[in-house]
Amino acid sequence: MNLILFIFIVLLGFTSYYFGRKKAYTIQSTNKRLTALPQFYGYYLAIWCAIPAFIIFSLWAIFEPTIVKLLILSDYSNQGYLDDELNLIYEKTKALSRGQFTGEITPFIEASAEKYLSLRSIAQSSKAVIVLSIIIASVAYAYKKISSNSRTREPVEKFLKVVLFTASLAAILTTVGIVFSLIFQTIDFFKVIPLFDFVFGTHWYPAKAFVRDSSEALDPTMYSDTFGAVPIFAGTFFIAFIAMCVAIPIGLMSGIYLAEYASVKVRQYAKPLIEILAGIPTVVYGFFAALTVGPFLKEIGNSMGLDVSAESALAAGGVMGIMIIPFISSLSDDVITSVPQSLRDGSYAMGATKSETIKKVIFPAALPGIVGSILLGVSRAIGETMIVVMASGLAANLTLNPLESTSTITAQIVVILIGDQAFGDPKTQAAFALGMSLFLVTLCLNIVALRVVKKYREKYE
Amino acid sequence: MKKNGVKMIKINSKNVDVFYGKKQALFNINLDIEENQVTALIGPSGCGKSTFLRCLNRMNDVIDICRVKGQIIINDFDINDKSCDVVRLREKIGMVFQKPNPFPKTIYENISYGPTIHGMAQSKNEMDEIVETSLKKAALWEEVKDRLHEPGTGLSGGQQQRLCIARAISVKPEVILMDEPCSALDPIATAQIEELIDELKKDHTIIIVTHSMAQAARVSQNTGFFHLGELIEHGSTDKIFKNPENKKTQDYITGRFG
Ligand SMILES: Nc1ncnc2c1ncn2[C@@H]1O[C@H](COP(=O)(O)OP(=O)(O)OP(=O)(O)O)[C@@H](O)[C@H]1O
């Protein structure tokens, strides 16, 4: 019903566009100059269709449920029900009308449900009638009003601006909302667990917190030695470090090759190929790490008499490094390519060879941009989840041995939130605290990286 | 300059053709450049002046699609020969570009760049000396001697161009190629550079591309006129400007076409 109505309104919109434009053409044919292109007349009418429709739909969505509820519950007034009971009755009525009620059906409720259904259908049809008549009236009014010298371009432009503004506002508000929910949950968490224990504690064992019976009162002392985040911060940076050890040299060298040595033809094929690496879903990297690289490392280690666990920091970090190569390679290629040719010419004309030119002129000139791309890579490494969850284990060991398993912030968030959880439980809130720390770290990295890159851009405008 | 009454030829080009891909940019150029003189190359835009200049230090190697044919003989040696070492060649033949292009390094490092590459200084003192004499020769020393360790990109356009000239002469080249070195500068900076060119020709052979007839007349002893990839006429600047043999040269110099 709503869908049909919606389609109908969209069609009406197109029709009014068509009529608006047609009227503009008619005016034009009488040799009058228009104040805007004919399309604007069309758009103008379409807006006169869209805005009333939008307003009425929103009003309806806000008021219809309240009014229907009032009408239904008016039958039960003066019977001494409490507010809570009334709400329950209303919920039962709704459930019954949808055929989803499974309790005992009383005649009262049945009557209410029937009333509910009839009210809804009245509301729906009156909505359709009201919307359509108002739209037609407003479009007709606008159609009559537009003439050769009416302003249609400005309202259309303004409407577009408002629409675009609303879209960006929605994006920003969502971000702000997410950040705030992170902040509040984190604050709640630190009300139970002291900040000091979280930042400096060396035992991370959230499973322990899970044994608590929810009927028991919250006793902070039972969480000592449970939420010490040092092992997972260490694990996060350690795995990121391993990843960067793989990604920086390979990515940088391939970036330099692409920018300075590769012929146009090679570059044309090689660059997209490398960028395909960036398009592989991280889960795929994850099972590559868990099923191929991990066991492979274990086997090699065992044959050399080393004790390697199948889930090792090395496997996860190494594969993560491979995942990051295309970022560093592609970004540093861009940065190096944008070093002005005149600097290269200047260096060659002094008799410098290609490698001298790269080492002494191009690389220093591109360095800020390269650092920026590396920082972006690091922030990817720290935020990466799937590979770690699959390949580096979930036990938060405090270790610097790359052959043992460690865990990261992201992996622990997954561990905590998989399975049963209760909102307001310290264990669940710990995930928010971790998320907050992760957010802060990557935010700082991104800000620094973008600053550096921007500064570099300005230099070679 | 004449030795025993004979003109000394520094560069001797024979039947030089240049192609960019399929398109031919220079046709059979035969041009001799006299030692310790300033030779100006003039001609309308796109006629191949820069292309010819870049042949002389093999800068066209940098452009993938560019092919050079013919002989260019410097010091009895064909630079297009396989046995020619580009690094040594460019040490001997310096170049200054149209737009000042100092490296994003300090003034000192800009000058010491070439000498370092070619291993010309054994000690810090020697390097300091090279930097100082190069800057003095480029008439920039007084202006920058207190800020040698500040970035070269922080200088004014005219200063940057003199820095680039100092950079070029730091390796004591025999020849200096200049491609419209004053086109980005104001008249005062231009006058300074022209004065400098006159000074430099004592020790160096100079070839300068310019769009300014007045500049060519002021600084050069010899002039070559290019048109559509051909060398139409060349000879002493006096002769080219006072009574050119070719009608096209005459028209170009008097500004009747461009
Ligand atoms: N890199 C290149 N690739 C292809 N063609 C080129 C290239 N450089 C120059 N050419 C062509 O070669 C011809 C000569 O160019 P050149 O730059 O030598 O002219 P010019 O005399 O220096 O002109 P201007 O006075 O404008 O600097 C032109 O037709 C130009 O289009």
Ligand SMILES: [Mg+2]
């Ligand atoms: Mg040119």
